[in-house]
Amino acid sequence: MSSDTKSSSPTETVLKTENASVYYGNFRALQGISLDIPKQQITALIGPSGCGKSTLLRCYNRLNDLVKGFRVEGKISYHGQDLYAPEIDPVELRRRIGMVFQKPNPFPKSIYDNIAFGPRLVGYKGDMDDLVERSLKQSALWDEVKDKLKQNGAALSGGQQQRLCIARAIAVQPDVILMDEPCSALDPISTLRIEDLLQELKQHYTIIIVTHNMQQASRVSDMTAFFNVEMTEKGGRVGHLVEYSETQRIFQSPTEKSTQEYVSGRFG
Amino acid sequence: MSAATGNPSSAISQRSATSKTLDTGFILLTRIFAAGVGILLLWIAIIVGIQAIPAIQTFGLGFITSSTWNPVKDIYGAWPHVYGTLVSASIALLLALPVGVGVALFLSEDFLPARIQNILVFVLELLAAIPSVVYGFWGIVVLIPTMRYVGGLLNRTLGWLPLFALPPGQTEVTGPGMHVAGVVLAIMILPIIAAISRDALISVAPELRQAALGLGATRWETILKIMLPAASSGIVGGTMLALGRALGETMAVTMVIGNAKAASTSVLLPASTIASLLANEFAEADGLQLSSLMYTALILFGLTLLVNVLAEVIVRRFRQI
Numbered sequence: 001m002s003s004d005t006k007s008s009s010p011t012e013t014v015l016k017t018e019n020a021s022v023y024y025g026n027f028r029a030l031q032g033i034s035l036d037i038p039k040q041q042i043t044a045l046i047g048p049s050g051c052g053k054s055t056l057l058r059c060y061n062r063l064n065d066l067v068k069g070f071r072v073e074g075k076i077s078y079h080g081q082d083l084y085a086p087e088i089d090p091v092e093l094r095r096r097i098g099m100v101f102q103k104p105n106p107f108p109k110s111i112y113d114n115i116a117f118g119p120r121l122v123g124y125k126g127d128m129d130d131l132v133e134r135s136l137k138q139s140a141l142w143d144e145v146k147d148k149l150k151q152n153g154a155a156l157s158g159g160q161q162q163r164l165c166i167a168r169a170i171a172v173q174p175d176v177i178l179m180d181e182p183c184s185a186l187d188p189i190s191t192l193r194i195e196d197l198l199q200e201l202k203q204h205y206t207i208i209i210v211t212h213n214m215q216q217a218s219r220v221s222d223m224t225a226f227f228n229v230e231m232t233e234k235g236g237r238v239g240h241l242v243e244y245s246e247t248q249r250i251f252q253s254p255t256e257k258s259t260q261e262y263v264s265g266r267f268g
Numbered sequence: 269m270s271a272a273t274g275n276p277s278s279a280i281s282q283r284s285a286t287s288k289t290l291d292t293g294f295i296l297l298t299r300i301f302a303a304g305v306g307i308l309l310l311w312i313a314i315i316v317g318i319q320a321i322p323a324i325q326t327f328g329l330g331f332i333t334s335s336t337w338n339p340v341k342d343i344y345g346a347w348p349h350v351y352g353t354l355v356s357a358s359i360a361l362l363l364a365l366p367v368g369v370g371v372a373l374f375l376s377e378d379f380l381p382a383r384i385q386n387i388l389v390f391v392l393e394l395l396a397a398i399p400s401v402v403y404g405f406w407g408i409v410v411l412i413p414t415m416r417y418v419g420g421l422l423n424r425t426l427g428w429l430p431l432f433a434l435p436p437g438q439t440e441v442t443g444p445g446m447h448v449a450g451v452v453l454a455i456m457i458l459p460i461i462a463a464i465s466r467d468a469l470i471s472v473a474p475e476l477r478q479a480a481l482g483l484g485a486t487r488w489e490t491i492l493k494i495m496l497p498a499a500s501s502g503i504v505g506g507t508m509l510a511l512g513r514a515l516g517e518t519m520a521v522t523m524v525i526g527n528a529k530a531a532s533t534s535v536l537l538p539a540s541t542i543a544s545l546l547a548n549e550f551a552e553a554d555g556l557q558l559s560s561l562m563y564t565a566l567i568l569f570g571l572t573l574l575v576n577v578l579a580e581v582i583v584r585r586f587r588q589i
Contacts, residue, residue, distance in 0.1 A: 063482060068378075095484030105475035108498055117493070118483040165479070172483060 011038040014176060014206045015060055020074035022055055024067060028232075029055045030239045033074070035225055037176075042198060042207045044217035044247065047227030047262070052239025053210045056227075057178050059083075060208065061097040062090040095122060098169035102181040104161035106153030106168070111136075111145050114153045114164055118172035131171060138204075139167035140197050159190025166197065170205075177201065179209040183216065195220050214263055217247065224250040226259045313569065320562035331563055337529045337545075339553075344560035346542070346567060351531040352446065353541040353568065356521065357514040359450025360457055365507060367454075368461030372503075373491060375462070376469035389466070396459035404523030407452040412443045412524060419447055419536045430533040444526035446539040452520050457510035464509065468502020469495055501583045508579030512572050518543035542568040 015037040022030040030052040037043050045053040058064045059076055062083065076083045083093065095118070106114050115132045116124075124131065132149070136142040141163040145156070153164050162182055169177055183191040198207060198220050211217050217224055225244040229237050243250060243259045254260045323331065327344065334345025374380075375389055419441035422432045434441065472495055480490040496503070526538020527548055540548075542564045553561055 061482060063478065066478075066481070091484055091486050093484075094482055099478075099482035101475060101478065101482075103475055105473065105479045107476060107479065107494060117480070117485075121483065121485055121489060168479075168483065 011041065013037065014039045014079065016077045018075045020072055020076055022052065022059060023071050025069035027236065028238050033241050035241060035244055037206060037208055038223060039206050040202055041222040042202050042209060042220055043223040043225065044221035045208065045210045045225050045227065046214060046217050048229060050237060050239070051227035051229045053227050054180050057180055057208060057210050060176070060178055061094050061099055063099065065090055095172050096174050097176045097178060098172060098174035099178045099180070100165050100169055100182045103185050104158055104165055106161050106164050108152065108154055110150045111153050111164060112149040114168050115171045118168060122172065135167040135171040138170050138201070139163045140193065141167055159186050159193060162186060162190070162194060163197065174205065176206045176208065179207065181210050181212060184212060218251045221247045223247060226250060226262060228258055316562050316565050316569065320559055320566050322556055323559035323563040326556060332567065335531060339557050342556050344557065346564045348529050348531040349540055349542045349545045349564055350567060352525070352539040353515055353571065355535065356446055356449045356453055356525065356541055357511055359535065360453030360514045361507065361511055363451065363454035364458045364461055364510065368458050369465050369503060371462040372465035372469055376466050392459050392462055396463065400456065400517060400519040403452055403456055404520035407448060407520060407524040411448055411451060415448045415451060416441050416443060423536060431535055433534045434536060441536050444524050445537050446525060446535040449521045449525035450535065452524055453514045453517055456517060456520060457514050460510040460513060461506050464506025465499065465503045468499035472498045505579055505583045508575055512575050515572050515575065516543055516568065518547050522547045
C-alpha cells in the first residue's frame with residue numbers, strides 16, 4: 001500500500017458509515033451503525049428479518065428517499081463525500097451505485113433494450129452493441145441469449161432474469177453494486193451460478209450483498225456484518241450492528257454470543 | 269387399515285343428493301345467463317338488420333358514400349352522418365387522450381397528499397357518471413358561446429386551412445357545430461380515459477420503478493420510458509372504450525352539433541352524426557326512411573364493433589412486446 005493510505009487497513013474504504021441511525025417517521029429502524037465497506041471486496045449483511053439490513057443497503061444509493069418520512073442521522077460517506085449532503089444528486093449517485101433487487105425485475109422490453117436502458121439515459125456515445133455484449137458476458141448470460149437479444153427479458157427463466165438484471169446494472173459501469181437478497185427467489189443451481197459470478201465481478205466492483213442464507217454469506221463474502229433486532233423501552237424494534245469482521249472470523253470465532261448463536265442456526 | 273385413519277372409501281361419497289342437484293342447477297343457471305348475453309346481442313343485430321333490408325336492397329353499399337338525405341323524394345345516403353360520427357369522435361379523442369393520460373399520471377404519482385388525491389380520483393369518477401343530457405345542456409349554455417369565440421379565433425388565425433375555413437360570405441362562427449360536439453365529447457370521455465389509465469399506471473409493478481430509479485433514471489425518465497410503456501395496454505384499452513362511447517353518444521351531441529345534413533371539411537360548421545340523425549328523425553319516420561335509419565344504425569353497430577375488435581387486438585399486441 002502506498003504511504004498516503006489514510007488508515008492502516010489494507011484496502012481503501014468506498015462507503016463509510018459513521019454512527020448512522022435511520023428513521024421512518026417516528027419509527028427508528030436502525031441505530032448507531034458504523035461500518036466501512038472495503039473496495040473491490042464482497043461484504044455480506046446478515047441477520048434476522050426486520051433487523052434493517054435491507055434498509056441500510058437502500059441508504060447507500062438513496063433509494064429510501066422515495067419513502068415518505070425517511071431520514072438519516074449520523075454520516076454515510078462515499079469516497080469521503082457525505083451522501084446526504086444537499087449538493088449530492090441522488091440520480092447521479094445511483095449511476096455509480098447500482099442495485100440488484102430481491103425479485104428479478106427486468107423491464108418488459110427486449111433483452112437488448114433492458115441492458116441499453118441505463119447507458120441510453122446518460123447518452124452513451126460508444127458502440128452500444130459492444131457494451132451489451134460485454135455486459136452480458138460479464139454476467140455470464142451471453143452464451144444463453146446471444147441469439148435472442150430481441151426477445152422479451154421477462155420470457156427468461158428466473159435465474160437468467162436475475163443475471164440480466166446484473167448485466168443491466170453493470171452496463172452503466174458503476175463503482176459499487178448493491179444486492180438485496182439476489183438469490184432468494186432462485187433455485188439452488190441458479191444460486192450457485194450467481195455466486196460464481198460474484199467472485200468474478202469483485203475484480204471490478206465493490207459488492208454489498210444482503211442475504212438470509214448463511215452458507216451463501218460464508219461462501220461468497222470477504223467481510224460479514226451481523227445485525228440483530230432489539231426491543232426498545234417503548235416496545236418498538238430497532239436494528240443494530242452486532243459484529244463486523246472478516247467472514248471467516250464471524251463464522252468460526254465470533255466475539256459476540258448472539259453472532260455465534262445466529263451463524264450456528266440456533267435462532268433467526 | 270387402522271381405526272384412527274377412518275374409512276376413506278366411504279368418506280368420498282357422503283354429500284347429499286340435494287347438494288348435488290343444487291350444484292348442477294347452479295351450473296345450468298350460469299350457462300343460461302351467459303348465453304343470454306350473446307342471444308340479446310344477436311337478437312338486436314337481427315332485428316335492426318331485418319328492418320334495414322328494404323334500404324339495403326334499394327341503395328346497396330353506395331348508401332354509405334351517398335350524401336343525399338331527402339325524405340320528400342325518398343332518397344337516402346349516410347355519408348354526412350358517417351363522416352360526422354368519425355370526425356367528432358376523432359376530435360374528442362385528439363383532445364381527451366393527452367389530457368386524460370396527463371391527469372392519470374398526475375393522480376398516480378405522489379405529487380399530492382394521499383387524501384387530496386383520493387378526493388380528486390373520486391371527483392374524476394363522478395364526472396363519468398353525469399348524465400349526457402346534462403353535458404348537452406351545459407354545452408348549450410356554456411360551451412357554444414365559448415366555442416363561438418374560440419372558433420372565430422381559429423378562423424381568423426388558421427382560416428387558410430380548410431379545417432377552420434368558413435363558407436364565402438360567412439364571417440362569423442354560428443353557435444352549434446362539429447367543434448362544439450367534439451369538445452363536449454372530449455369532456456365526456458376524459459374521465460374514462462383518465463380513470464382506466466390511472467388504474468393501469470398504479471398496477472405497474474413497483475419493482476420496475478425501483479429498477480429504473482436504481483439505474484439513475486430521473487422521475488420523468490422513469491415515467492416516460494418505463495411506467496407509460498408498461499401501462500400502455502391498459503391505456504390503449506381505456507382509449508378504445510372511450511372511442512366507442514364517443515361514436516355512439518347521442519343526447520349531448522344532438523344538442524350541440526347543429527344537425528346539418530352535409531359533410532363539410534370545416535369543423536366550425538354544423539354537422540350531424542349517425543346517433544344524432546337517429547334521435548332527430550326516428551320518431552316521425554316510416555317506410556323507406558325508417559329502413560334507412562335502421563341501415564345507418566347497422567353501420568354504427570359495425571363501427572363500434574370494429575373499434576372494440578381493434579382494441580382487443582392492440583391490447584394483446586402491447587401485452588406481448
